Amino acid sequence: MTFWVIALVFWYGSRLVADFKRTTFQFFIGLMSTTFSAIQAGNVFSFVPDISSAKSAASDVIKLLDSMPEIDAESPENVHFRYPTRPGVRVLRNLNLTVEPGTYVALVGASGCGKSTTIQLIERFYDPLAGTVYLDEQPITKLNVAEYRKHIALVSQEPTLYAGTIRFNILLGATKPREEVTQEEIETACRNANILEFIQSLPDGFDTEVGGKGSQLSGGQKQRIAIARALLRNPKVLLLDEATSALDSNSEKVVQEALDQAAKGRTTIAIAHRLSTIQNADCIYFIKDGAVAEAGTHDELLALKGGYYEYVQLQALSKK
Missing domain, CATH: 1.10.287 (Helix Hairpins)
Structure with missing residues (x-):
């Protein structure tokens, strides 16, 4: 051409x-x-x-x-649930549990019984097919999603850190503009997460780079920074999804102390893999096949000698 x-x-x-x-x-x-x-x-x-x-x-x-999503983040009984991608599999069936304000509640059960799904329903990542999730006797479907989630914080099994400074990663949990978060608030969250002394011992303190996915930190340090990030928003409800199961014994002890401190004064719902971490819970719900099979304290459930008792015995054998 x-x-x-x-x-x-x-x-x-x-x-x-x-x-x-x-x-x-x-x-x-x-x-x-x-x-x-x-x-x-x-x-x-x-x-x-x-x-x-x-x-x-x-x-x-x-x-x-x-599009108009069923769960709109911008707009203002017994639970049954199936994942939209697996409609043929019933995950929760007649699940009914109550969490009193300010108490520590643990969800226990075999893999696939519906523990993490329950957490996701509380976060309102999904809505149940039948039944309702209530907060202070108010259906969460009636609440503005963005405002509702400001009062909830999650600490998961694998903490997600991003390339940047420790300060940057902690500030990701703030519910207000970052420039309005004071240094005192950050230090208070870190103190409650049992990580402040470690951060202050670093040459660059809060300006220390954590590396891609937090590669410069150990598993326990990453987990405690994730806890500090969750506590920065001072949540009314703290969700713990097997927060210590990926750690070694020494790190688990330090992180568990941080979690125990973080749970004080707020409603806490924990998914437990290692039962030693939830023995002091106010109430333990043993979930089986998507429903609550047993409920009570650790000692009460052991006395029943039911599913929870067998679960404890199996875990004790696996450690030997």
């Missing part, structure tokens, strides 16, 4: 020059202008696949923005 255009310009331009209608200077201006225009016009076609992809992506974005 480019060479064809150049040939055309030479042919037509030479006739204009021969007839004294254009000067040689004007001819070369026309040649250069036409040639570069032709090159750029040809390059446009190389972007056709990208234009098609952009149109398709824009269509998906507009469709997403126009």
Whole structure:
């Protein structure tokens, strides 16, 4: 295409020059202008696949923005649940449990019994197929999702840290603008998470880089920073999803002390893998096949010699 255009310009331009209608200077201006225009016009076609992809992506974005989710984060009984991707599998069946304000409640059971699903329903990542989740006798479906979640904090089994400073990672838990969070608030959260002394012992203190995914820190240190991040928002409800199961014995002891301190004065719901971490819970719910099979304190459930008792015995054998 480019060479064809150049040939055309030479042919037509030479006739204009021969007839004294254009000067040689004007001819070369026309040649250069036409040639570069032709090159750029040809390059446009190389972007056709990208234009098609952009149109398709824009269509998906507009469709997403126009959709009305069942759980709208911007708008203001017994529980049954199945995951939307696995409608044939019943995860929770007639689940009914009560958590009194300010108490420490533990959920115990075999893998797949519905413990983590219960936490996700409390966070309102999903809504139950039947039944309702209440907070202070108010259905959480009636509450603004964003405001509701400001009063909840989660500490999971695998803490998520991002490349940046310790201060940056802790401030991710703030519910107000970062510039409004005082140093005293950060230090209080770290003190309650049993990590303040360690941070202050570092040469750069809170400005220490944690590396990608917190690679510069040990598992226990990462977990305690995650606890500090959760406590920074001073949550009314603290959710612990097997927060110590991935740690060694020494780290577990330090982190468990931080969790015990964090649980004081607030409602705490913990999923427990190691039963030694929840023996002092105010109430333990033993969940089996998506429903509460037994409920009571550690001693009360042992006295029943039921499913929880067998679970304790199995864990004791696995340690030997």
